[in-house]
Amino acid sequence: xxxxxxxxxxxxxxxxxxxxxxxxxxxxxxxxxxxxxxxxxxxxxxxxxxxxxxxxxxxxxxxxxxxxxxxxxxxxxxxxxxxxxxxxxxxxxxxxxxxxxxxxxxxxxxxxxxxxxxxxxxxxxxxxxxxxxxxxxxxxxxxxxxxxxxxxxxxxxxxxxxxxxxxxxxxxxxxxxxxxxxxxxxxxxxxxxxxxxxxxxxxxxxxxxxxxxxxxxxxxxxxxxxxxxxxxxxxxxxxxxxxxxxxxxxxxxxxxxxxxxxxxxxxxxxxxxxxxxxxxxxxxxxxxxxxxxxxxxxxxxxxxxxxxxxxxxxxxxxxxxxxxxxxxxxxxxxxxxxxxxxxxxxxxxxxxxxxxxxxxxxxxxxxxxxxxxxxxxxxxxxxxxxxxxxxxxxxxxxxxxxxxxxxxxxxxxxxxxxxxxxxxxxxxxxxxxxxxxxxxxxxxxxxxxxxxxxxxxxxxxxx
Amino acid sequence: xxxxxxxxxxxxxxxxxxxxxxxxxxxxxxxxxxxxxxxxxxxxxxxxxxxxxxxxxxxxxxxxxxxxxxxxxxxxxxxxxxxxxxxxxxxxxxxxxxxxxxxxxxxxxxxxxxxxxxxxxxxxxxxxxxxxxxxxxxxxxxxxxxxxxxxxxxxxxxxxxxxxxxxxxxxxxxxxxxxxxxxxxxxxxxxxxxxxxxxxxxxxxxxxxxxxxxxxxxxxxxxxxxxxxxxxxxxxxxxxxxxxxxxxxxxxxxxxxxxxxxxxxxxxxxxxxxx
Numbered sequence: 009x010x011x012x013x014x015x016x017x018x019x020x021x022x023x024x025x026x027x028x029x030x031x032x033x034x035x036x037x038x039x040x041x042x043x044x045x046x047x048x049x050x051x052x053x054x055x056x057x058x059x060x061x062x063x064x065x066x067x068x069x070x071x072x073x074x075x076x077x078x079x080x081x082x083x084x085x086x087x088x089x090x091x092x093x094x095x096x097x098x099x100x101x102x103x104x105x106x107x108x109x110x111x112x113x114x115x116x117x118x119x120x121x122x123x124x125x126x127x128x129x130x131x132x133x134x135x136x137x138x139x140x141x142x143x144x145x146x147x148x149x150x151x152x153x154x155x156x157x158x159x160x161x162x163x164x165x166x167x168x169x170x171x172x173x174x175x176x177x178x179x180x181x182x183x184x185x186x187x188x189x190x191x192x193x194x195x196x197x198x199x200x201x202x203x204x205x206x207x208x209x210x211x212x213x214x215x216x217x218x219x220x221x222x223x224x225x226x227x228x229x230x231x232x233x234x235x236x237x238x239x240x241x242x243x244x245x246x247x248x249x250x251x252x253x254x255x256x257x258x259x260x261x262x263x264x265x266x267x268x269x270x271x272x273x274x275x276x277x278x279x280x281x282x283x284x285x286x287x288x289x290x291x292x293x294x295x296x297x298x299x300x301x302x303x304x305x306x307x308x309x310x311x312x313x314x315x316x317x318x319x320x321x322x323x324x325x326x327x328x329x330x331x332x333x334x335x336x337x338x339x340x341x342x343x344x345x346x347x348x349x350x351x352x353x354x355x356x357x358x359x360x361x362x363x364x365x366x367x368x369x370x371x372x373x374x375x376x377x378x379x380x381x382x383x384x385x386x387x388x389x390x391x392x393x394x395x396x397x398x399x400x401x402x403x404x405x406x407x408x409x410x411x412x413x414x415x416x417x418x419x420x421x422x423x424x425x426x427x428x429x430x431x432x433x434x435x436x437x438x439x440x441x442x443x444x445x446x447x448x449x450x451x452x453x454x455x456x457x458x459x460x461x462x463x464x465x466x467x468x469x470x471x
Numbered sequence: 472x473x474x475x476x477x478x479x480x481x482x483x484x485x486x487x488x489x490x491x492x493x494x495x496x497x498x499x500x501x502x503x504x505x506x507x508x509x510x511x512x513x514x515x516x517x518x519x520x521x522x523x524x525x526x527x528x529x530x531x532x533x534x535x536x537x538x539x540x541x542x543x544x545x546x547x548x549x550x551x552x553x554x555x556x557x558x559x560x561x562x563x564x565x566x567x568x569x570x571x572x573x574x575x576x577x578x579x580x581x582x583x584x585x586x587x588x589x590x591x592x593x594x595x596x597x598x599x600x601x602x603x604x605x606x607x608x609x610x611x612x613x614x615x616x617x618x619x620x621x622x623x624x625x626x627x628x629x630x631x632x633x634x635x636x637x638x639x640x641x642x643x644x645x646x647x648x649x650x651x652x653x654x655x656x657x658x659x660x661x662x663x664x665x666x667x668x669x670x671x672x673x674x675x676x677x678x679x680x681x682x683x684x685x686x687x688x689x690x691x692x693x694x695x696x697x698x699x700x701x702x703x704x705x706x707x708x709x710x711x712x713x714x715x716x717x718x719x720x721x722x723x724x725x726x727x728x729x730x731x732x733x734x735x736x737x738x739x740x741x742x743x744x745x746x
Contacts, residue, residue: 268698268705292699314702380660387663389672391704392679392689395530398656446596446604453611454589457495460582464486 040133040154041098041125043077048095050074056082067113075100081107081134089114096120099131100147103156106134110142117147119169123178128152129166132159139164149178150199157187161194168199174222179204183211183230191216201226202240205233213238223248223274224262227255235260237433242266246291248274249281261287262294263435271296272313275303283308285431293318294336301325309334309432314394315341319349329353332426337394340376340417343385347417351376355423363424374422378403473563477571478578485547485579494539495583502591505531524595525606526700529613529691533684536617537651540580541644544625545632547576549641552634555746566738573622573734580618588614606695613691620683620729627733630740651684672704676711680721683729690722 050072059065061080069088075095078084094100096118101110110130121127129144130151136158143165144150150166153159166180180196182204183189189211196202202218205211206228213235218224224240225247227233232254239261240246246262248271249255255278262272272291275281281303288294294313297303302325310316311334319326321344328349333339333356340351353369361370380399384390393399485491505527548569550558559565588611595603625644632640659678663671679685689701689708698705712718 266699268702270699292702383660383664387668387671387675388707389675389704390660390663391701392675392685392708393656393660394701396656396688397534397653398660401653401657402660443596443604446592446607449604449607450589450592450596452589453585453592457582457584457586457589460579461486461492461495461586464483464579 039125041102041121041127041131042104043079044075044095044098044102048075048097050076050092052076056084076102078103078105078108080105083109084111084113085109086112086114091116094118094120094129094147098125099128099152101130103130103132103134103137107136108132108134109138110140111138112141114143114145115147116145117169119146119148121148123148123176126152126154126178126182128178128182132156135159138162143167147178149182150180150196151182152178153181153183153186153189155185156183156189158189159186160190160192162190162192163194165195166199167197170198174200179226180218180221183208187211190214197221202243204228205230209233212236217241219243226250227252227278231255239263239433240265244269245271245274245296246288248276249278250274250276252278254280256282256284257286258284259286259431259433261289261433261435262291263287263289265291267292271318272310274298275300278303282306285429285433287311287432287435288313289435293341297323297326299323303327304329306330307427307429307432308332309429311335313337315339317341318343319347320344321346324348326350327352330423330427330429331355332429332432333357334426338377338381338384341381341385342377342417349417351417351419353421353423354419355426356419357426359422361422361424368424369421370424373418373420375407376417376419379406473567474571474574477563477568478574481547481572481575482578483575485543485576486582488543488547488579490543490546491579491583494543494580495586498535498539498584499587499590501531501535502528502587503594506591506594525603525610525695526692528591528610529688529695532610532614532617532691533688534652536580536584536614537621537684538648540618540621541625541628541648542641543580544576544622545629545637545640545644548572548626549629549632549637551637552746555633559746565741569626569738569741570734573626576622577615577618580622581615584611584614584618609691609694613687616726617683617687620687620726623730623734623737626737627740630737631744633744633746651682655682656685672707673711676708679708680712680718680725683726686722686725686729690719690726693718 051074052067052072053076055065056076056078059082064083064085066085066087067090069090071091071093073093091114092100093116098121100115100117115129117129126149128149128151129147130139133154133156135156137156139151139161141163145167146169151161161181168177177200179201180199180203181191184206186208187210191213193215196218197220200222202221202224203213204226208230209232211233215237217239219241221243223245224243225235227249228251230252235257237259242264244267246265265272270292272288272294274296277299279301283305284307286308288308289311291313294310294316296318298320299322304327307330309332313336316333316336316339318341326349328351331354333354335357339356356374359370359374361372361374363370365371380402506524558568592607624647628643629640655678659674663674666674679689692700693705709715709718712721
């Protein structure tokens with residue numbers, strides 16, 4: 009009875025987590041922050057109020073306190089080190105006109121404002137804005153694009169407020185109802201989601217680095233998007249694609265998402281997605297696919313995960329082709345009892361079948377996962393025995409005498425040799441300088457052992 | 472005083488034994504292999520932090536160290552009939568002799584493991600920062616605990632094994648190793664397939680806490696990797712034990728019992744055996 013209660017509680021807990029994943033990212037659109045109160049205004053505001061539309065205003069080096077309000081299409085450019093320190097009562101730079109350009113500013117949000125008002129380093133409601141080479145720190149949202157289509161953010165750096173819970177932070181770059189955006193070569197860390205994209209279509213996200221976040225990239229209800237050459241590192245999910253169609257992504261790295269429920273790449277109710285040449289490495293779970301249709305995964309490297317692919321039986325029409333599954337503890341975890349997912353022509357390091365006819369594929373089909381893996385999908389505590397001789401023995405026994413009813417997911421043309429996937433990026437090694445403490449301790453241990461053995465050999469030794 | 476004498480003598484003999492020396496070298500090669508593999512894994516696209524390396528080392532330790540401790544323990548503690556007569560004719564209690572010899576053996580095996588871990592550590596720390604140093608110490612500790620547990624079991628198995636019965640003790644030790652490594656987990660898995668999910672989880676958790684090998688593996692991996700070690704299963708385990716303190720207590724009690732009870736019974740049997 010009690011165990012039943014515990015199991016139910018666990019399941020409920022998981023259910024709540026899964027719901028929370030969707031819900032707490034949703035935006036409640038708050039009222040729009042208007043012109044700051046006079047006492048909050050930056051001394052630069054007077055110059056902006058006099059600028060003619062289309063003109064360029066150059067700000068000399070220095071530190072300026074207070075918020076800015078831009079209501080006409082101008083170019084605002086920093087000469088040298090210009091730091092804008094916010095009033096602490098809301099967004100620091102409020103862009104309320106189309107065609108505004110901001111270049112080279114350092115912006116400090118002073119931890120000001122609140123999430124309900126979307127308080128940001130730069131808050132944009134006009135279209136076709138361009139933000140380049142800006143550094144934003146200590147603000148709830150880094151850059152917020154609200155109904156701001158055609159906007160470009162490039163070469164900027166956003167560092168959130170350290171020490172806050174993910175729920176208390178905003179996203180690095182947050183988009184709502186903004187089409188045709190381009191976000192390139194930005195550096196984002198310590199925020200809730202690196203990029204949060206809601207109801208925004210036809211955008212490009214390229215060459216960014218995002219780390220120490222909840223989700224590196226989070227699409228909600230945003231179709232026809234493209235992201236390439238990004239690095240998403242150390243979060244609850246490298247990228248979470250939800251309720252969006254026709255997303256294409258290439259050459260990204262989803263790496264080191266190591267929390268107990270962390271995922272390299274999460275797809276939830278996403279159809280017609282194409283993933284090519286990505287690196288999904290060193291994650292608790294590599295790919296997690298739920299409630300999605302007709303997605304294609306081609307030429308990706310999925311490496312060093314506890315589970316390479318988690319598939320729910322709510323998915324259909326998934327294709328995995330020419331991927332390389334390297335050193336995962338298990339290639340596939342199927343939650344449920346059936347799948348029509350096609351695995352064909354992939355490489356698996358755990359496939360030891362020979363290729364005697366030399367056609368490049370092993371002579372026999374490769375079954376993804378063993379009866380033990382299936383068991384893991386259904387009994388939570390079975391994970392305690394992962395990698396044990398018992399689990400191996402069970403798998404071996406099943407391969408030798410396949411008497412157990414099989415949930416057959418097999419690759420009928422598994423590659424015999426690792427394919428050369430030259431387009432897939434290579435992760436930078438985590439490689440600190442050599443550790444002196446570590447070396448001293450290790451050398452000490454080794455010498456202790458050696459000395460012990462040496463002394464033991466002496467006649468009548470002093471052992 | 473007598474205890475120290477026997478411990479020192481046993482340590483000296485063990486350090487001179489070819490078996491111990493071979494173990495030291497082989498263990499060093501295996502441990503360095505695991506450590507080095509941690510850095511080249513995942514086909515050149517790889518990334519691997521020290522926690523991963525430690526986890527692989529834990530699996531190596533719980534496989535090899537029990538086997539070697541059992542084998543070398545039985546080989547040394549079960550004496551030829553003549554030798555046994557000489558040793559136990561000394562005016563020292565049999566329990567003291569046994570305990571001394573166990574301590575000596577433990578020291579010898581610990582030295583051999585230190586050598587291996589030292590070499591592996593050198594490989595790792597010459598190319599990475601110091602963040603894994605705590606994990607390294609945990610794995611070393613787990614290795615020493617494994618040695619203690621399985622030397623105690625070896626003492627129990629060889630308590631009345633003199634002369635020709637040595638072979639039997641050796642065979643029993645091998646059986647004990649296979650049972651601990653594979654059969655208990657297999658039996659638990661088999662039982663779990665027949666039970667509803669909640670009870671199945673309970674069986675698996677108990678199997679991995681009560682079996683000394685399971686307790687070592689579970690404890691060490693949880694210490695090294697935190698709840699990331701077994702995903703949701705970690706949480707199921709912590710819920711079962713009412714939190715980390717409960718898990719620590721259970722694992723510690725399990726390992727302590729597996730060391731003290733066999734050692735105690737070994738002493739008792741040895742005292743009652745007619746040599």
